[in-house]
Amino acid sequence: MAKTATRDAYGKALGELGAENSDVVVLDADLSGSTKTAAFAQKYPQRFFNIGIAEGDLIGTAAGLAASGKIPFASSFAVFAVGRAYDQIRASIAYPNLNVKIAATHAGLTVGEDGATHQMNEDIALMRALPNMTVVVPADGAEAAAATRVVALHQGPVYLRLGRPAVPDINGEAYAFELLKAPVLREGEDVAIFACGYMVHLALEAADLLAEQGISAAVINVHTLKPLDTETIIRYARRCRRVVTAEEHSIIGGLGGAIAEVLGEEAPTPMVRIGVRDTFGESGKPAALLEKYGLTSKAIFDAAMKLLGQK
Amino acid sequence: MEDYSKLKAIAARLRRHIINMVVAANSGHPGGSLSAVEILTALYFQLMNIDVAEPSWPERDVFVMSKGHATPVYYAALAERGFFSPNELPSFRAVNSRLQGHPARGKTPGVDMTTGSLGQGLSAANGLALGARLDGQHQRWVYVLLGDGELQEGQVWEAAMTAAHYALDNVIAFVDWNGLQIDGQVNQVMNVASIKDKFAAFNWHVQEIAGHDFGEIFAAVEKAKEAKGRPSAIIARTIKGKGVAFMENQAGWHGKAPSPEQAQQALKELEVE
Numbered sequence A: 001m002a003k004t005a006t007r008d009a010y011g012k013a014l015g016e017l018g019a020e021n022s023d024v025v026v027l028d029a030d031l032s033g034s035t036k037t038a039a040f041a042q043k044y045p046q047r048f049f050n051i052g053i054a055e056g057d058l059i060g061t062a063a064g065l066a067a068s069g070k071i072p073f074a075s076s077f078a079v080f081a082v083g084r085a086y087d088q089i090r091a092s093i094a095y096p097n098l099n100v101k102i103a104a105t106h107a108g109l110t111v112g113e114d115g116a117t118h119q120m121n122e123d124i125a126l127m128r129a130l131p132n133m134t135v136v137v138p139a140d141g142a143e144a145a146a147a148t149r150v151v152a153l154h155q156g157p158v159y160l161r162l163g164r165p166a167v168p169d170i171n172g173e174a175y176a177f178e179l180l181k182a183p184v185l186r187e188g189e190d191v192a193i194f195a196c197g198y199m200v201h202l203a204l205e206a207a208d209l210l211a212e213q214g215i216s217a218a219v220i221n222v223h224t225l226k227p228l229d230t231e232t233i234i235r236y237a238r239r240c241r242r243v244v245t246a247e248e249h250s251i252i253g254g255l256g257g258a259i260a261e262v263l264g265e266e267a268p269t270p271m272v273r274i275g276v277r278d279t280f281g282e283s284g285k286p287a288a289l290l291e292k293y294g295l296t297s298k299a300i301f302d303a304a305m306k307l308l309g310q311k
Numbered sequence B: 001m002e003d004y005s006k007l008k009a010i011a012a013r014l015r016r017h018i019i020n021m022v023v024a025a026n027s028g029h030p031g032g033s034l035s036a037v038e039i040l041t042a043l044y045f046q047l048m049n050i051d052v053a054e055p056s057w058p059e060r061d062v063f064v065m066s067k068g069h070a071t072p073v074y075y076a077a078l079a080e081r082g083f084f085s086p087n088e089l090p091s092f093r094a095v096n097s098r099l100q101g102h103p104a105r106g107k108t109p110g111v112d113m114t115t116g117s118l119g120q121g122l123s124a125a126n127g128l129a130l131g132a133r134l135d136g137q138h139q140r141w142v143y144v145l146l147g148d149g150e151l152q153e154g155q156v157w158e159a160a161m162t163a164a165h166y167a168l169d170n171v172i173a174f175v176d177w178n179g180l181q182i183d184g185q186v187n188q189v190m191n192v193a194s195i196k197d198k199f200a201a202f203n204w205h206v207q208e209i210a211g212h213d214f215g216e217i218f219a220a221v222e223k224a225k226e227a228k229g230r231p232s233a234i235i236a237r238t239i240k241g242k243g244v245a246f247m248e249n250q251a252g253w254h255g256k257a258p259s260p261e262q263a264q265q266a267l268k269e270l271e272v273e
């Protein structure tokens, strides 16, 4: 299967958006090569602002541009965009409900060798807790490209979470992305696997492994973490009676947390959360880290087997 | 003229370690490591009062690598100084290694402060300096190394205010003034000039030196120690990638490993020094 990094798809879509919509402006903080905003910067230097290594200023400047009617995309690594500028996001963007798109790359463990300081595993939790914020986590290149276009037209603050490594193209080129609506990638009856971002293709692999054991697993791509598609989540939890969540993020406050909140109130269901278990990451090759921290198709498979009482 | 041949030999060894480490990891930051080699050599092999047998000795001088991506030169210096074996250097950035991509206090012997998110080191240095003062240790020096691009972080200037406000004359901050950051030249990405005037305006004692010259480094530190009642900034003119011709003054070598062939070439150049 061909592979694309979601950050690459974002950069490409941004370049196209620049031609179509003269209100789109882009800001970066000395990482334009890595966040892939460099292509936009080359084509539209007048509408690109490199703020330097100053993420608080990056977010604040984006807020001002939005307040003057522009559609700013502000990019840095997730750890810096969210971590270094949380109060700026909260006070200057979320509270005044300004139309800023925070497109943060290098989220999660797959940052790899840079280590724990650079591996942002808490951003979904932080962004999800903010009133007015929409949170989108694309699973592959097609979804990242489509989401970039959709959020540009959506009124209000958006957090778009992007990754460093190439991921398998699971959605076709003609993929139609709709905010909120969680696509069911695989129908199933025995266990519902809800995944987002990098973990979606691993959830599909896990479903294959389960099928070999005669177990039918539904796989749902929860690309919009907020607002959450509670209708689909409750329906599949009721149908399958067992839930596994999978995210490249802490199990606290992210996808697993969000789904546990919904199901706890609406449809209590036995569930297992796959994700980073309340620990910092470390340096290493992405594959080695995913293995060590238990973010694999095998871990999803084991969780499903446990819920089915077969382990 | 003093003879710095011993220190120069150490510096050359550190440069070779830097190349070998980023090649082994196939990632990491050679450019800003090579520019800081003489500063780290001067600190760890002459200036700092430390004890490798007791890395947490409470009366030691401390160092904060605020530009935390420069771990190759940092770990190379710590290893050559004896905090751990140079044989451990090839594990840099590998899973389960003590040598994390960015400095991690508690993981690596000799690392005094965790860094990697730029702009935070000077604040921590101030805290260490205040702690030493509270303990009555006025001769405990707190060294910190900042990048020139890093100076764009507002927190650096908040900390600059704090250091002057509390008259932290035991803080000595080096700026690795190599003129480059990731996206290009510092003065084109986001101009921080004049660095000297800015620190002076914050009421610091300021010196500009040639950052690859041991004589100038030692003279500047001596003067910094004499500057009573004020923190000291030593703005060190350096060359990013120093010592490897194809890396020198190239922003592209900020955070990229050379190929094995390029590494051969680099190591050959570093042999003749």
Ligand SMILES: Cc1ncc(C[n+]2csc(CCOP(=O)(O)OP(=O)(O)O)c2C)c(N)n1
Binding pocket: A029, A030, A031, A053, A054, A055, A080, A084, B031, B032, B033, B035, B067, B069, B116, B117, B118, B119, B146, B147, B148, B149, B150, B151, B176, B178, B180, B181, B182, B240, B254
């Ligand atoms: C808060 C923060 N933002 C962004 C980065 C990513 N980053 C790592 S190094 C670097 C450039 C640093 O330039 P400079 O301070 O001049 O360092 P040097 O040239 O000495 O390597 C950037 C932007 C970071 N580590 N921390």
Ligand SMILES: [Mg+2]
Binding pocket: B032, B147, B148, B149, B176, B177, B178, B179, B180, B181
């Ligand atoms: Mg620099």
